[in-house]
Amino acid sequence: MNNYCVSRFNCVKTPVRAVKVGDVEIGGGEIVVQSMTNTKTCDVEASVRQCIQLAEAGCRIVRLTAQNLEAARALGDISKKFRAAGFSTPLVADIHFLPETAMEAVEHVEKIRINPGNFTDRQRTDKPGGYSDSEYAAGLERAREKFAPLVRRCKELGRAIRIGTNHGSLSDRIIRRYGDTPEGMVAAAFEFAKMCLDEGFRNFLFSFKSSNTRVMTQAYRLAASKMAAELGGNYPLHLGVTEAGFGIDARIKSSMGIGGLLFDGLGDTIRVSLTEDPVEEIPVAISLARLAEKVRAQKPAAQKPEGIDFYSYSRRECRTVDLGGLRIGAKAVPAAASFGASGCADFCVENGEASLKGGGKIEIRKYGAGDSEKLLADAAKVAAVAAQVRTEDLAGLAVALERAGNVVLIAPPPTGGRHSVGEARMFAATLRELGIGAPIWLKFDKSLSAAPDAGEMALLGEASIYIGSLMADGIGDVASAEISGDPQKDAEYCLAILQGARTRRSKAEYIACPSCGRTLYDIQDAFAKIQAATRHLKDVTIGVMGCIVNGPGEMADADFGYVGGAPGKINLYKNKVCVERNIPQEESIERLVALIKKEGRWTDAPSD
Ligand code: SF4
Structure with missing residues (x-):
């Protein structure tokens, strides 16, 4: 059974x-929305302006980077001016690599974020x-020597700490012992939490972010499953998907990563990371927070064993139905369906049926528990039946299915x-219990929504x-999303979700x-141009990162990297290896395309 x-x-x-955190409580019930500025922290006026914009948009906690002592000192002026403007929104300093900047920043802001990896x-x-064990212990002791003074100062000043690990920026010591893994x-993170506890400090929380x-x-599930046993209690979780990118795709990734955990009752504060104006993050985050608060219940619904490993991925076993060129099931990628005509769906449903490309x-038909004969008769007449069956009716249809x-x-409402995810999990668990090996169609429409009138x-x-939560557990062989009323757009949404x-x-x-304040070039403009030039390269992953301090590490499994190397200058990477340095930004997109071509990964975009 689940233990996370x-x-x-x-x-x-x-x-x-x-x-x-200042006058904001994290873990008290409300899901606290937060964000981060992308101004240069030393530009006090611009930073204060952006803090105000974020606070006015509904951001409850604002983070700023403190990449050096000068920036850490500037936080003092930012805090004074922000408070003088009438805002009590707590401020957070984001620290990487330099413990001394944390010791300066803690004097000025309500919370410090540290990355145990660096x-x-x-x-x-x-x-x-x-x-060796002794080398490992020595590394840990070095960390304690630098971290304990910060913890003591946080305790004296009533500050909070976020211990935030990121996939891709774990330390050499951790990677060699555990791999770059959840x-x-x-x-x-727990090593640093134990140092906090050793100092009698408990005002901390965690994050475990990845772009994947x-x-x-x-990672969040694993942490939640171990926390009480290893740390003597549950501490709040700050949820986020890092480097999610821009536009619809970034909103989709953030929603599935953050929202899936919120639906599981995990998460106390959230940040949606977009490569856009940070103010744009706030409505997305507020919408997720309010949705999760809406589906919250007081006590658990009926449970059932699911036979799923919650900490690693494997696809639910089921038969593969071969429909003359379209395969649906565990041995095929999930199919995308649309309701109405669409050029990119695998099949399009109109008036309750879909004509298949292979004939x-x-x-689509509804069946109750006593409809076995009807189901068998229908199935004999067509290539496949998409059956709408309630979870409690599955037992009556098991033999016929x-x-x-x-x-x-089709997973039911x-x-x-x-909630909708829970119903589909119960549906899959019931199929497993009854030994039914039919593929599952995740058909999202307003009948599944907890907020059907909340907008597109x-x-x-x-x-x-x-769809994302269920796919993460290996459940789902067909997907469709009826959202906008435009079948082509909905099919594109569905493919982006997959x-x-x-x-x-x-x-x-x-x-x-x-x-953030470390970014060395106009990343929003560059990202839009890179996307326009390379979007059609289906098998390529490109990292677009603002600085070389964190960028290369956090590009994770990107095939190519476009990283700020110096102000207005770009370094290009192949995997994690820098292959070209200090390219003027004006030439950089062409050079990236040339690199992809040189590596044999380029194909021309199909003509319209
Ligand atoms: S990669 Fe660099 S610029 Fe981008 S958010 Fe991280 S620290 Fe800031």
Whole structure:
């Protein structure tokens, strides 16, 4: 059974020890929305202006980078001016590499974020061999020497600390012992948490971010499953998908990563990272927070064993239905369906049926527990039946469903106090219990929504949570999202959700940082141009990062990297190796395209 949350079938918040950040409580019930400035922190006026814009948009906590002592000192002026303008919104200093900047920043702001991967330890090296136990312990002791004074000062001043690990920026010491894995992310964070506890300091929380929604989901789940046993209690979680990028794709990835965990009752504060004006992050985050608060319940719904490993990915086993060129099931990538004509869906449903490209039809029909004969008769007439069956009716149809062999089951709308994701999980668990091996169609429409009138972007977020959460657990063989009323747009949304869930690629993948005070070039403009030039490269992942300090590490598994090397200058990477340095930004997109061509990864875009 699940041991990382109270219920996987409805949303029951895991109780945590609340943390005070200035006058904001994290873990007290409200999901606190936060963001980060992308101004130069030393530009006090611009930073204060952006803090005000964020606070006025509904941001409850604002983070700023403190990349050196000068920036850490500037936080003092920013805080004074921000308070003088009438805002009590707590400020946070983001620290990488330089513990002394944290010691300065803690004097001025309400919270410090440290990254255990680079607070004192070295980043990933090519040094052969691992760390002996004594070398490992010495590394940990070095970290304690630098971290303990910060913890003591936080305790004296009533500050909070976020211990934030990122996939891609774990230390060499952790990677060699645990790999660049969710286990490593959790182990690194817990080492620093134990140092806090040794100092009698408990005003801390965690984050475990990745640009890969599957990795971040596994890391948060793992941390939640171990926290009470290893740390003596549950501490709040700050949820986020890093380097999610720009536009619709970034909103989809953030919604599925953050929203999926919120639906599981995890998460106390959230940040949606977009490579856009940070103010744009706030409505997306507020929409997710309010949706999760809306589906929260007081007690768990009925539970059932699911037979799923929640900490690693494997696809639910089911038969593969071969429909003359279109394969649906565990041995095929998930199919995308649309309701109405669309050029990019695998099949389009009109008037309750879809004509298949290879001939034959799929018909959508409803069946109750006593409809076995009707189901078998229908299945004999068409290539496949897409059956709408309630969870409680599955037992009555079990024999017919197995005998027919060409039935795809549409996951039903929520009942029994469950949310939409919980209902589909219960549906899959019931199929497993009954030994029914039919593929599952995740058909999102307003009947599944907890906020059906919230508008197109909110529905897209909810569809991303629904399809993304289930795909993360290996559930789902067909997907569709009826959101906008435009079948072509909905099919594109559906394919983007499948890509965000890492189950099907239909275009280039981007890992793009949200930018911050360290950013060395106009990243929003560059990202839009890179996307326009490379979007059609279905098998290529490109990292677009603002600085060389964190960028190369956090590009994770990108094939190519476009990274700020100096003000207005770009370094290009192949995987994690820098292959060209200090290219003027005006030439950089052409040079990136040339690099992709040289590496044999380029194809021309199809003509319209
Ligand atoms: S990678 Fe981007 S967000 Fe991260 S520190 Fe560098 S500029 Fe800031």
